[in-house]
Amino acid sequence: MCEANAYLLKNGKEELLMEKIDKLVPHEGGFMLENIFGQRKFIKAKIKEMELVDHKIILEE
């Protein structure tokens, strides 16, 4: 499976926000993240970088 983990960059540190993300959709100035189990999180943040081969989505506020 090719899901990715999302990290929120805070004070230069990456904090794990959500694992096994399948979908990412823009939502009200941020994103809706949905994992492979259908669970959703909404976060006001922007993309800093995505590294798909490393399964990494890095967001920042």
Place this chain on the structure above:
Amino acid sequence: MCEANAYLLKNGKEELLMEKIDKLVPHEGGFMLENIFGQRKFIKAKIKEMELVDHKIILEE
């Protein structure tokens, strides 16, 4: 490998923009896309949706 393909939504149709994308980084009002071979494309577009399990990144202008 968990790279994805990027499509640009134009007039309701998805046009293949780049295959086997590893990295996606915001760049001047759009994104820099880099595939697993290190080739890069710059596109002025925003994310409409990402479906990682389906290896799909959908962008729109």
